[in-house]
Amino acid sequence: MTNKDYVLMMARYNLWQNENLLSTTDSLSSSDRRLDRGAFFGSIEKTLSHLYWADRIWMHRFAGTPEPAGGIPESARNIKNWQSFREERKTFDERILQWAHEVDASWFDGDLSWFSGAMGCQVTKPKNMLVIQLFNHQTHHRGQVHAMLTAAGVKPSDTDVPFMPKHFLTL
Template sequence: MPNKEYVTTMARYNMWQNQSLLAAADSLSAAEREKDRGAFFDSIHKTLSHIFWGDMIWMHRFAGTPAPDGGITDSTGFIRSWAQYLNDREAFDKTILEWAHDVDPDWFEGDLTWYSGAIGRELTKPKKILIMQLFNHQTHHRGQVHAMLTAAGAKPEDTDIPFMPDRFGNL
């Protein structure tokens, strides 16, 4: 089950994968990033936007960071400027990693109650399950982005955790 070591490892992985995917996506034109590729959220751009929105809403619930604007239905339009997104994503990945380093080990015990706009009601779930949701959600949608990037001719890095570069292990 998730603990401080798990969240620190996954925060490092999140940072690595986002750097890899965004470098690959940045090699494409805006039109290529925004092209409907038949994915759940249509495009590379919209899927990256949804991931970022999801990260922000979960970290708001976990750590009290600012909530993203809009609800889940607005999540695919969250990126307004590619250049600003690249800066904001990098900064937020650092926020996730700092939280992982600073979180009290006791935080993982107990439940979290929040209102889910996705299903329109209040929910209460164990924090350990919700931490897994944060990182699983990222990984799931980043896999879609990786496939779209590869199909577009971009070259993102490997995605296997054991192959994470050493430079991320010291963060």
């Protein structure tokens, strides 16, 4: 189902698309980033904050990176300084890519167990399914951000995997 090649492609895509959306978001004012636009988490900034939090939760489970504080309700309130967030996000995207390069093929076999705050119980699922969840969740919320940016009058670049710039394919 999932394998190292899939993880590498999606980690590269993640890095590319976060740069795409965040650089587009840079053109908005702070108030425009924080404006409630009717998405699940409300604003562009809150959606990006939640996405960053969720990526850190999954990487904590997968690779033992530091666990972010709080749960889903708090996940949308983690951006205090836009520029600092931009730098942290890029660094973490590079960490995801590093993990993709380093993960052993055998890691995808078997299950992963954790306590799910969202479900309020211990959960055990196949690792290969959970990797799909990491990248699918990113795509879901980046789609929301893309729609909010478009509604705000700014247009991100391409988002289709086949149009990923060649230099990302070599990272």
